[in-house]
Amino acid sequence: MGALLFYILATVMVVATVLAITGRHPVHAIVYLVTSFFALAGIFFLLLAPLVAMFEVIIYAGAVMVLFMFVIMMLDLGHPESGVRPGWRQWFPALVLSAVILVSLLLAAGSPATAPRTGGEGVKEFATLLYGRYGVAIEIISLQLLFAVVGALYLGRRR
Amino acid sequence: MRLLLELILFLPLCGAVLLALAGGRLPRRVVEAVACGTVWGSFAATLGAATLFASPAKVEIVNWLTDFEFAAPVTLYLDPLSLVIALMVTFVCGLIHLHAVAYMAGDPGYVRFFALLNLFVAAMLLLVLAENLPLLYMGWEGVGFCSYGLIGFWYREEKNATAARKAFIVTRIGDVALGIAIVWLYELFSTTSLTGINETVFLMPLMVITPIGILLLVGAMGKSAQLPLMVWLPDAMAGPTPVSALIHAATMVTAGVYLLIRLFPLVSVSPTVMAAIAVTGGASAFYGASCAVAQRDLKRVLAYSTISQIGFMMLGVGAGALAAATFHLIVHAFFKALLFLGAGCIITALHHEQDIYRMGGISRSLPAVSRLFLAGALCLAGFPLTGGFFSKDAILAAVWGRGGMLYLLLFLLGLATAFLTAYYTFRMVRLVCGGEGPAPQPLTPLMTGPLVPLAILGLGGGLLNIPHYLGEGLLGRVLASGGVRVEHAATATELALQAVAALTAVGGISLACHRYADSRRPLRIAEGAQPAGGLTAFLLHGWYADRLYARIFVEPFTGTARFLWQRVDAGLIDGGVDRLAELLGRCGSWLGRWSSGRVSTYLIYLAVGAVLLLGWLAGSAAGRGGW
């Protein structure tokens, strides 16, 4: 059951991402991407990481994408007719490169995998680890967020 | 005693600091009062120390520079020698400060002048009173710095600034030698204390003492303008006349002699060093006197005579006659300061005319100054019964008493010098005072006043150290109490030597008076108007020492520098670097074609790199058969 769900979600995710990057309208791209992220959240849940799944929904699908939406609205970019669509010259190298990546990863991932092990890690262990061993990292990340806020304020101020 | 010593040293220092920091905001009278007051206060403290003086005193004021075994605290040492010199320094400085107040009356830079002058007094007293060598060196450099600042006091003229630099650089040669000697002494004795070194010197081998003594002599040569480092002193006359009187006649230039006297127990160990000192002194004395004969500038005559007289002091030290050398040092300070101040008065009165051939008539127009100047000249010439006569004679007697071929030759050289001294002194006096001259401008009493005590001390200086057959000399007794050896020749010999010296001096004076008598004056002035040639030119240019040094040192130096600059630096190094830079620049512009400035292009490069890396990793993983 879980495996089936995983493959469905994976399919949804790939399709949504493909639609997102090929769409001509940025707002549509954002909506497809939100879909893709929801699917990813489901995969995270299946992979016994409920907390990360929730954060994925809240932060990515919620905050970050909405931020993108804000900027698109603010800069009035919702007119794909006036925008320049990527041509063949752009698509070709990108597709070649991604094909190389895919092939090499398939090669690597196709090797025999060790027996999967099931086991759940509760939120409690996760939290203990996060604020225990990685406490310093949390501090640094929070500082980085602060800097980002200050930087964004500085860049965004009207001159 | 401690308080007095501190006052001696710190009064002028405080004066200097006060003037340097706040002098510009004080009224002129206050500046002058501070400058003179601190020096006279220092003199009073020295006088107090002299009355209280019982035995050599060592006072540590501040602990400064201490590190494991090395210690150079600010320790002052008052023994008869330093006491006598300090008395002389403060007294002469005080008088010259008073004179300078009048001399600098019209100069806007008086604050800087008095600050440097006060700083000079402080540094000189530090040099005299220092108990250890680093402290002495500090004073030594301090007076050198002040001398530099004051020679170039009117620095807006290129000539003066050059003279200042020359004095600084030439004395630096001696200072380096002295610095090496100090380090070497510390390395040998593990102490820098003067008394400590003098007490334990007998432990050291002769072969080490000799080079140290020579180094000390080189240091003294630089400071005291002795052969061959004498070239700076005549040019140093570019400074204001009170400075010439104070620094380049009375006090600083005798520091070298003082150093050698101070370390006499050390240098006297080696006969080689003693002979070197004596030869240096004798040669310098003769050199200075011979050059002074041909000089035209009043101050340069006196400058060369200073070289000559300090040569006499060195000769005295080299002959082991410390009392005589000290005696001459002090008397010389009085009469040379007198002569310089007199020269300053005359030059001021004659509207800054320094050429003695264009002077004249001073004896009629400024009788007081001319009489004082004459008194100084008599002392310098060694006219019998003046201070200069006794001191010079004491040195010559010591050289005679030393015996041996070398010292006999030096004695004869000394006699010849004495003759020349008498001759050039009275040539100068006759040219300046005799005949007719331009009308002088009036002088203030403050300007001429300080000359009177100097004249009295110069003329009566003999009383300070009367010959021993008339009773023990005051100075000799004082110095003997401080452990300085005082030797006497037999009375008959001494009388005979004095008679010879007196005859020499009188002979020189009468020859000069004969040649430069008023009746022959126009002839001499006409001679002087001709361009100097032959021997006269040779003597006028100080034996061409400057040109010789330029040929030997300066020109090869500039030549090498030019070679290094134009060929090696500009040609080889710069050229090589230029060519390399050109190559790199060409490579860079070729590679630069790859950077279009578009972010998207860079992104593609990034992606290609990452993909290649990833492909290689995956390939190697697959080759190994999995993770």
Place this chain on the structure above:
Amino acid sequence: MIVPLAHILILAAVIFSLGLVCVLVWRSNVIMLLIGIEIMLNAAMLVFVGGSARWGAPDGQVFALMIMAMTSAEVSLALALVVYLHRRRRTVDVDAFRELRDP
């Protein structure tokens, strides 16, 4: 583990490649370029979480969280830059900004 790790990695590789394609293709719109970066970061997160599930260690989840925090910081700054650049040039075309090259 519901599926082999290999499948998770394949999915991540596909998503990553799609993100890379997005970044390389959309040079005419900087917003899409940033979206491509987001997609690639998500692929990386998927690898972390998959590894965490595979080896039963929550460290991978912690790093996924870190990536999220970092992404939000990055996005806020990047979008502020976009606004700033758009204000200057009235365009979001990446190739319009060529100040990296010497004039």
